Amino acid sequence: MAASNPAGTTSTYIDIASLTSDEFSPYSHANNLIVATNNPSDPAIDLTTPLSRVLFDLQEIDSHIHTLTSRSALEILTYTSTQNAAAQRILAKVEDERARLTASYDRLEKEVLVRHQRAVDAKDVAQRSWEVLRLGRSMQRVLALARQLEVILAESGLGGTTRLGKEDHTALVRGSLVILAFRNTMSGKDGHDLGRINLVKALRGRAFEDGEAKILDFARRVVREFSMSTLSSASTSGLSTAGPTFRETEDSRARFTSAVHALYLLSPAPKINGEKMARKDFEPEYLIRALQGYLQTAITSSAASIGRGLGQLPTLDRALLEASARCQNVVALEVLLRGIYTPEHPLLRGEGSDGKVNDTSDEDSEGEPEIPGPKKQSSDTFLALLLSALDTASLPSYFWRSLASSLAPRVSDILSRGGVAARTLRSQRDVVRAEIRDCVLRGSKMPRSVALGNSPAAAKTEEVVENWEREAAVMVGSVLGPLGR
Known part of the structure; x- marks a missing residue:
């Protein structure tokens, strides 16, 4: 204490070292002052004396700080001025660097971010244009299928006034394949969007559903009226008849074959989790x-x-x-x-097939869509x-x-x-x-x-x-x- 105050300008009884120690506790210091100025056996505690002691210590410390700062004022001002000048130089350099970084960021924003945003906008426009084009091609395919189905039904004479035997019963299979092509298109990835178009809604009801009803009605009538026996005609005439001719028999066979093929193809074949139903699980209802x-x-x-x-x-x-x-x-x-x-069903999965739906809506459909025929027959x-x-x-x-x-x-x-x-x-x-x-x-x-x-x-x-x-x-x-x- 004496060494720290050689001039003797302040009191030396204050323990500066303990007050500035890292382990100093104000609670312990206050307790020591109270215990030192009071008798522990007294019922009452006098806080005036320790409070005066604390105030006196504060005055002594304040006087000590004032003496030190007054004595070292020039050194303190010089040190502060030096630190301030160094800080100003550092600040100037930081400001220069900040201005350079700001300019670089502005240049990068103009060269990268703006161009990137323009590229993103262009990508969105191109993607939407492509989706519109693909949807337009799918709709064009649906229109072509509807036109083809109407032509098939008009030229076949099914359900019309054409005399029996004059119908083009092969139109049953061709019309069924057209309807299956429409089902395949509507079950693809663009089917949901196509179903929201008013024109497609109208075609589905007026062309495909009505055409399917006509084909099913004719096919069921052919099956219902199937007859190749001559017993009833012989009984009615009372004579032994020769029966139908070879040509009539073959025509009856062909009409019946077309009818059962149409009923088989048009039977519901729902997809399971986006995959085609297996052929072995299909039941032609x-x-x-x-x-x-x-x-x-x-x-x-x-x-x-x-x-x-x-x-x-x-x-x-x-x-x-x-x-x-x-x-x-x-x-x-x-x-x-x-x-x-x-026959080969376009909406069924054969043995060894992955069963994924092949979407043909993106194909070029400038002309008539290609309708798959019965490719091969199973056993x-x-x-x-x-x-x-x-x-x-x-x-x-x-x-x-x-x-x-x-x-x-x-x-x-x-x-x-x-x-x-x-x-x-x-x-x-x-x-x-x-x-x-x-x-x-x-x-x-x-x-x-x-x-x-x-x-x-x-x-x-x-x-x-x-x-x-x-x-x-x-x-x-x-x-x-x-x-x-």
């Missing part, structure tokens, strides 16, 4: 329903006519002949379906699809067994009513058995027009399908079973 409806109609009509014939035995032979004709049509249907293979036949849906091994067997299951309740109803019909049915048991067997035999014969195949001179006799004896036994049992022995 329209085709299966049309064929099942044809079989059900034949079974229901035959059951009704035979049921009436059993109640009035003189009309039974006519009813059985009609049932035989319907079964011959079923036999012919099975033969035709066995020879018709499923699956339409008969296999129908048999799998019906859970049966043969269509004639399905026909006779379904018919037999419908006849048993009718025979039981005739017997329950009693009367002349029941007595006649019991007395003519053997005649009914023989007529039913003949009915099954006639119905199980393949029509000559189908047996001939593609050659007019291939055969001259009708071929009997296998297992007709078993089906005859089932039919006889369904009718004579309720009669008892």
Whole structure:
């Protein structure tokens, strides 16, 4: 303390070192002052003395600081002036550097950022122009498809006043492929935007949906009116007719083939997670329903006519002949379906395909769009699809067994009513058995027009399908079973 104050201008009892120490605590210093100026055993504490001591110390410290600054004022001013001059020089250099950096940033902003923003704007404009162009091409493709579908339907004569046999039934397949091309376009990446265009909305309803309805209606009518048997015509005329000509038979085959192809192609084939449905998972709903409806109609009509014939035995032979004709049509249907293979479906994924949707909306569509035709045929036949849906091994067997299951309740109803019909049915048991067997035999014969195949001179006799004896036994049992022995 004496060394720090050689002149003795300030009090030396103040502990400057402890007050300026890094470990100085004002709380400990105040406590020491209070303990030093008070008796710990006194109940009251006198704070006047320690407060005076603190004030006195402050005055001493202030006097000490004043003395030091007064003595070293010139040195302090010189040091401060030197530091200020150095700071000014540094500040000037920093300002120069800041001005240089600001100029460089302005130059970079003009050369890079502005140009970049212009490039971004140009990119956005170009991208939107490209999207508009691509959407325009897709819309042009839709327009071309709609025009092509209208031309196909207009030239085909489907659903018009054209006489039967004059229709261009091949238009069914061509029109179906056009509709599938439209579906593929609408299911692509531009399909959502295309669906928002009023013109596309109008074309979808007026051209494609109406055209699809016409094609489906004609195809279902062809399946519903399918007939290749001559038994009904021979019964009506009372003479043995030669049946349809080879040309008529081939035309019927072709019309039926076109109809089932159209029903197969137009059946719904939804995409799963943006991928095409696998071919093995596809179920042609329209085709299966049309064929099942044809079989059900034949079974229901035959059951009704035979049921009436059993109640009035003189009309039974006519009813059985009609049932035989319907079964011959079923036999012919099975033969035709066995020879018709499923075509290549544009919206289905074959084996080994990745299943991704190919969007053709970006292709150049200046002319008519290219419609894919049936490229190749698979090993699956339409008969296999129908048999799998019906859970049966043969269509004639399905026909006779379904018919037999419908006849048993009718025979039981005739017997329950009693009367002349029941007595006649019991007395003519053997005649009914023989007529039913003949009915099954006639119905199980393949029509000559189908047996001939593609050659007019291939055969001259009708071929009997296998297992007709078993089906005859089932039919006889369904009718004579309720009669008892």
